[in-house]
Amino acid sequence: xxxxxxxxxxxxxxxxxxxxxxxxxxxxxxxxxxxxxxxxxxxxxxxxxxxxxxxxxxxxxxxxxxxxxxxxxxxxxxxxxxxxxxxxxxxxxxxxxxxxxxxxxxxxxxxxxxxxxxxxxxxxxxxxxxxxxxxxxxxxxxxxxxxxxxxxxxxxxxxxxxxxxxxxxxxxxxxxxxxxxxxxxxxxxxxxxxxxxxxxxxxxxxxxxxxxxxxxxxxxxxxxxxxxxxxxxxxxxxxxxxxxxxxxxxxxxxxxxxxxxxxxxxxxxxxxxxxxxxxxxxxxxxxxxxxxxxxxxxxxxxxxxxxxxxxxxxxxxxxxxxxxxxxxxxxxxxxxxxxxxxxxxxxxxxxxxxxxxxxxxxxxxxxxxxxxxxxxxxxxxxx
Numbered sequence: 223x224x225x226x227x228x229x230x231x232x233x234x235x236x237x238x239x240x241x242x243x244x245x246x247x248x249x250x251x252x253x254x255x256x257x258x259x260x261x262x263x264x265x266x267x268x269x270x271x272x273x274x275x276x277x278x279x280x281x282x283x284x285x286x287x288x289x290x291x292x293x294x295x296x297x298x299x300x301x302x303x304x305x306x307x308x309x310x311x312x313x314x315x316x317x318x319x320x321x322x323x324x325x326x327x328x329x330x331x332x333x334x335x336x337x338x339x340x341x342x343x344x345x346x347x348x349x350x351x352x353x354x355x356x357x358x359x360x361x362x363x364x365x366x367x368x369x370x371x372x373x374x375x376x377x378x379x380x381x382x383x384x385x386x387x388x389x390x391x392x393x394x395x396x397x398x399x400x401x402x403x404x405x406x407x408x409x410x411x412x413x414x415x416x417x418x419x420x421x422x423x424x425x426x427x428x429x430x431x432x433x434x435x436x437x438x439x440x441x442x443x444x445x446x447x448x449x450x451x452x453x454x455x456x457x458x459x460x461x462x463x464x465x466x467x468x469x470x471x472x473x474x475x476x477x478x479x480x481x482x483x484x485x486x487x488x489x490x491x492x493x494x495x496x497x498x499x500x501x502x503x504x505x506x507x508x509x510x511x512x513x514x515x516x517x518x519x520x521x522x523x524x525x526x527x528x529x530x531x532x533x534x535x536x537x538x539x540x541x542x543x544x545x546x547x548x549x550x551x552x553x554x555x556x557x558x559x560x561x562x563x564x565x566x567x568x569x570x571x572x573x574x575x576x577x578x579x580x581x582x583x584x585x586x587x588x589x590x591x592x593x594x595x596x597x598x599x600x601x602x603x604x605x
Contacts, residue, residue, distance in 0.1 A: 237578035242362070243406040246350050250358050251342055253579065257365040258338050260577065262331070264372040273372060274324040275317055280365045281330075281337035282314045287357045287555045289340045297353030298553035310336060352405055359407040360555055366577050367557070373575035374597055377468060378481025381534035381574040383490030387427035389604070390521065390528050394422040397520045400546050401584045411558040411586045413549045420516045426601035427529045429537060430504065432476045433489035438504050439465065439472045449506045454499030457592050467495035467594040492534045493599045498567040498591035501538045501600035510602035512540040515586075517603060518570045522583035533581055535599035536569040543568060543588050558586070566590055573597035 235241040236253045245253065258280070265277045290307040293300035309315075311333055316322035325333065341361065348354045373379060397420045401412040408414075443449055444464045457463075465472065468479040476487040505511050513521070518539050522532050545560045552559045569587040572580060575597060589596060 239579050239582040242579040243359075243408065245359065245362075245407075246355070247345055247348060250355065250362065251345055253362055254338065254341065254345070254358070254365070257362055257369065257577075258334065261365055261369045261372070262334070264369050267378075268372070268376050269327050271324045272375065274327065274330055275320070276368060276371060276375070278314065278317050278325065278330055278333070280368050281311075281334045282309075282318055283364050283555075284341045284361045285309055285311075285314070285337045288344055288361060289337070291357065294344075294357050295349055295354050297356030299353065300357075300554050302554035352407070356407070356553065357555070360553075360557065363407075363409070363580070364557060366580050369577070370573070370575045370580075370597075374595060376481055377479065377495070377595075379574070380480065380487070380494060381492055383488035384428055384431070384492075384531065384534075385490060386431070387529045387531075389424050389426050390525050390530055391424045392420075392422065392517075392521060392525060395420055395520070397516050399516050399519060409558040409585070410549060410552045410556050411545075411560055411588070412584050413546060416547045418516050420514075420520055423513075423517050424604035425513055425517060425521050425525075425530075426603070428531045429492040429535055429599040429601045430501075431490050431492055432487050434508075435466075435493045435504060436472050436476060436489075438507050441507070443503060443507050446503075446507065449503040450499065451502060453591070454497075454503060457497070457499050466493065466500060494535050494597055495594045496538075496599060497594045498538045500594075504600075505602050508602065509605060511605050512538060512600060513603045514540050515568060515570065519583055522571065532570075532583075533572045533574070533576065535571070535573050535597050536587060537571045538598060538600040539568050539570050541568060542566060558588075561588060567593075569596065569598055 235249055236256055241249065242253060261277060261280055265273060286306060286309070288294055290309060291300065292307065293304055313322050314333070317324050341358070345358050348358065396417050398415045399418050400415040401408045402415045444458065447455060450458060470477045470479065470484060477484050478487045501512060518537065521530050542564045543561055543566045544563055549560065566588045567590070569589060570585070572585065
């Protein structure tokens with residue numbers, strides 16, 4: 223009688239962000255298979271050379287950091303400079319670097335199949351502790367992000383429209399910003415939780431939509447120097463931009479390119495493919511501001527019952543990249559290294575293309591402030 227009940231529990235666990243951070247061998251095995259199926263399904267929608275090269279990263283990463291890594295059992299203590307074993311595909315690294323044509327579709331699928339089989343076989347023998355499972359948990363995060371990136375590069379889909387809700391007021395409080403210690407897999411840029419004081423604030427219940435952004439554009443927002451920072455104005459003038467990436471017109475409704483075709487975007491759909499500079503300029507025009515990281519995280523973690531919605535688009539927040547107290551050195555193959563202070567902007571949340579196990583209110587992403595190919599938007603706070 224145990225087998226019929228065990229399977230649904232495992233199926234639910236692979237979508238649970240907290241469970242996956244603590245995942246052991248069995249759950250990781252199921253999740254790695256799920257991630258590979260998701261990647262292949264999205265690759266099937268576009269088998270361009272760029273998409274094939276992107277998908278090839280999944281097999282290479284698992285092979286390089288698991289099958290070829292003689293120190294994989296050491297986890298974060300492994301020496302990233304140690305020489306790896308030879309790979310099964312001599313051309314794999316040249317595929318990724320663009321020095322060789324990407325593999326044909328059938329050859330790539332064979333490579334992905336062989337590398338996953340090896341990963342699962344080694345996982346079955348791995349030590350069931352944080353060190354022994356480190357590279358497997360990291361490979362899962364890597365593949366989940368690759369599947370998301372395949373959606374980003376096609377620019378064929380968007381989140382649904384939402385009815386507008388009133389902004390939410392939250393009282394002043396102390397907040398534990400970041401992820402707690404205690405075992406399991408925690409990305410380096412979430413380390414470690416520390417208490418911060420958050421004054422009272424008002425925050426939008428949902429990301430900005432096209433209706434509200436159209437008002438900014440029609441009021442000459444892209445020509446108003448006072449709306450833009452010096453850095454933002456320089457970016458704007460260099461590219462002669464007058465709309466977010468993919469938008470063809472605003473008159474009579476937003477016309478945007480989706481998958482090579484022009485579509486009418488619903489007025490209640492979140493704005494997407496915008497830079498930090500555009501988000502900041504709208505806030506200045508509207509007399510508002512971007513939320514801080516503590517404000518955003520507190521609202522996402524506590525205000526869902528009051529209508530706070532997140533996960534449609536990644537969201538730009540105020541400030542720039544910084545390490546948190548006691549973060550320590552990044553582990554080998556880290557996907558979330560903290561760059562030099564002030565060099566990038568910060569995105570919080572998730573997008574409609576993010577799988578359920580990656581939807582954590584603690585998650586952070588970094589990107590240049592001029593980056594607009596991510597599925598990114600923003601919400602605002604009262605000044």
